[in-house]
Amino acid sequence: MNKLLHKRRDFIERSLLSALAFIKDATLSEECANRKGFLQSLDPRVKTISLLVFLVTAVTLKSTGLIVALYALCLFLAFFSRISLIHFLTRTLLFIPLFSLFIVLPTLFSIVTPGEPVWSFHLLGINGIITRPGLDGALLFVVRIATSVSLVVLLSLTTRHSDLLQVLRIFGVPQLFVLTVSMCYRYLYLFATMVENIFTSVKSRVGVVSHHRYGQKVVAWNIANTWNRTTHISEEVYLAMLSRGYTGEPRRLSAFHATPKEWFWLLCAVIICAGLLYKGDTL
Amino acid sequence: MHIPDGYLSPATCGVFGAVMIPIWMAASKRVKKTLKVRQVPFLAIGAAFSFVIMMFNVPIPGGSTGHAVGGVLVALLLGPWAACIALTVALVIQALLFGDGGITAIGANCFNMAVVLPFTGYYVYRLISSNSPAGSRRRVIAAGAGAYAGICMAALCAGIEFGLQPLLYHRANGQPLYSPYGLNVAVPAMVLGHLLVIGWVEVLVTALVVKYLQKEDSVFFEGGSS
Numbered sequence: 001m002n003k004l005l006h007k008r009r010d011f012i013e014r015s016l017l018s019a020l021a022f023i024k025d026a027t028l029s030e031e032c033a034n035r036k037g038f039l040q041s042l043d044p045r046v047k048t049i050s051l052l053v054f055l056v057t058a059v060t061l062k063s064t065g066l067i068v069a070l071y072a073l074c075l076f077l078a079f080f081s082r083i084s085l086i087h088f089l090t091r092t093l094l095f096i097p098l099f100s101l102f103i104v105l106p107t108l109f110s111i112v113t114p115g116e117p118v119w120s121f122h123l124l125g126i127n128g129i130i131t132r133p134g135l136d137g138a139l140l141f142v143v144r145i146a147t148s149v150s151l152v153v154l155l156s157l158t159t160r161h162s163d164l165l166q167v168l169r170i171f172g173v174p175q176l177f178v179l180t181v182s183m184c185y186r187y188l189y190l191f192a193t194m195v196e197n198i199f200t201s202v203k204s205r206v207g208v209v210s211h212h213r214y215g216q217k218v219v220a221w222n223i224a225n226t227w228n229r230t231t232h233i234s235e236e237v238y239l240a241m242l243s244r245g246y247t248g249e250p251r252r253l254s255a256f257h258a259t260p261k262e263w264f265w266l267l268c269a270v271i272i273c274a275g276l277l278y279k280g281d282t283l
Numbered sequence: 284m285h286i287p288d289g290y291l292s293p294a295t296c297g298v299f300g301a302v303m304i305p306i307w308m309a310a311s312k313r314v315k316k317t318l319k320v321r322q323v324p325f326l327a328i329g330a331a332f333s334f335v336i337m338m339f340n341v342p343i344p345g346g347s348t349g350h351a352v353g354g355v356l357v358a359l360l361l362g363p364w365a366a367c368i369a370l371t372v373a374l375v376i377q378a379l380l381f382g383d384g385g386i387t388a389i390g391a392n393c394f395n396m397a398v399v400l401p402f403t404g405y406y407v408y409r410l411i412s413s414n415s416p417a418g419s420r421r422r423v424i425a426a427g428a429g430a431y432a433g434i435c436m437a438a439l440c441a442g443i444e445f446g447l448q449p450l451l452y453h454r455a456n457g458q459p460l461y462s463p464y465g466l467n468v469a470v471p472a473m474v475l476g477h478l479l480v481i482g483w484v485e486v487l488v489t490a491l492v493v494k495y496l497q498k499e500d501s502v503f504f505e506g507g508s509s
Contacts (some may be wrong), residue, residue: 014340153356180327237328
């Protein structure tokens with residue numbers, strides 16, 4: 001039993017985990033977005049614009065120190081939006097920034113980035129020299145990515161996903177596209193549940209698929225089957241839309257409302273970013 | 284393949300955003316002509332399908348698993364222009380709601396995965412399958428070849444985008460400001476991984492799914508799904 005628990009996960013378990021991770025992420029985000037915190041209290045349009053202004057600033061800045069200041073602001077916003085800091089740090093640092101750190105590691109060394117040495121070591125007969133330009137470049141790269149990821153996670157954790165998709169309208173995205181995105185998002189839950197059911201039933205019937213060729217056939221057949229279901233569902237969805245009065249012109253049921261407090265926040269965000277960019281230019 | 288925020292400079296992101304606008308407009312025009320109101324849910328559900336393909340893990344020799352992107356498969360099922368919209372929708376949802384792929388890099392990601400990937404794959408499929416019968420083996424091989432060409436070409440584009448960053452955006456002392464490796468490292472790093480491993484997962488999934496769909500609904504492939 002213990003051996004089984006420690007065995008490497010097969011494709012059935014991994015597929016199950018992918019589907020469950022999607023449902024878990026979406027549910028957790030919705031739960032966070034419903035809390036009474038600072039970012040949750042803002043109008044989705046104002047919040048999206050302000051966080052995008054911060055994001056563009058983070059990507060534009062060339063000073064690690066200033067980007068760290070922006071990262072500190074992210075932690076501050078997460079705290080006042082009642083997001084658990086441990087959860088926030090895990091979600092924002094563990095995946096993309098860690099992967100980026102791994103990618104950028106060779107640039108620390110003098111072989112890739114020559115320059116003033118800051119630390120040298122001797123390991124397994126190899127002399128390693130870490131250089132100042134290598135270290136600075138790697139830090140800038142990783143800190144910028146961590147800050148960018150944090151800003152996007154803040155946006156998705158503090159805004160109801162349906163609202164966030166509707167915000168696309170303010171960027172002039174055609175209503176038909178927004179409707180497609182919104183419908184697609186809803187059907188993702190259905191499909192994720194479908195994938196979960198498919199692999200739960202495969203696991204319950206065959207346990208472990210021993211040969212990869214048979215496993216590949218199982219996966220391909222299930223993708224083909226999912227596509228067939230997709231075409232049937234789309235017909236049923238269209239009929240359901242018609243029965244609810246759909247005429248080809250989508251309409252929104254609720255509108256967004258921004259208060260002076262929210263416009264003030266947006267002004268503050270623009271001033272902070274302008275200040276950071278000005279400071280970055282003068283450094 | 285999903286480029287996160289911070290790997291590409293704002294100018295590069297802006298250029299790809301600008302390149303994508305006319306492509307999205309052309310795609311909308313083409314899709315509106317061919318897709319009727321009745322098929323709006325079909326497009327949305329097709330987009331959800333392209334998202335969900337990535338949840339299917341495929342066993343590969345050696346006990347490991349991988350997942351397909353499915354862009355060429357979606358292009359074969361919906362046609363390349365509708366696939367462009369469906370994949371864009373999936374990429375927007377991934378970037379905005381799940382932090383997978385950057386928001387500032389959405390133009391570049393859509394160019395690689397919603398344009399280069401489905402169009403290359405689709406036209407390679409058309410070229411090889413030619414006028415072969417709907418249920419023929421040649422179409423299965425054509426689908427696999429299209430998937431391989433599509434994913435490798437998309438990887439090449441991503442490699443070039445990464446590789447151009449240190450050439451175009453660096454400090455006076457040559458220190459790169461964004462993606463740190465030049466074309467000589469970024470292109471082989473992106474392309475080799477796709478040529479040797481990821482591309483074959485894509486071939487396998489696309490070819491096998493087309494084979495199963497041929498058995499069940501061969502009429503679908505008769506017109507080359509244009």
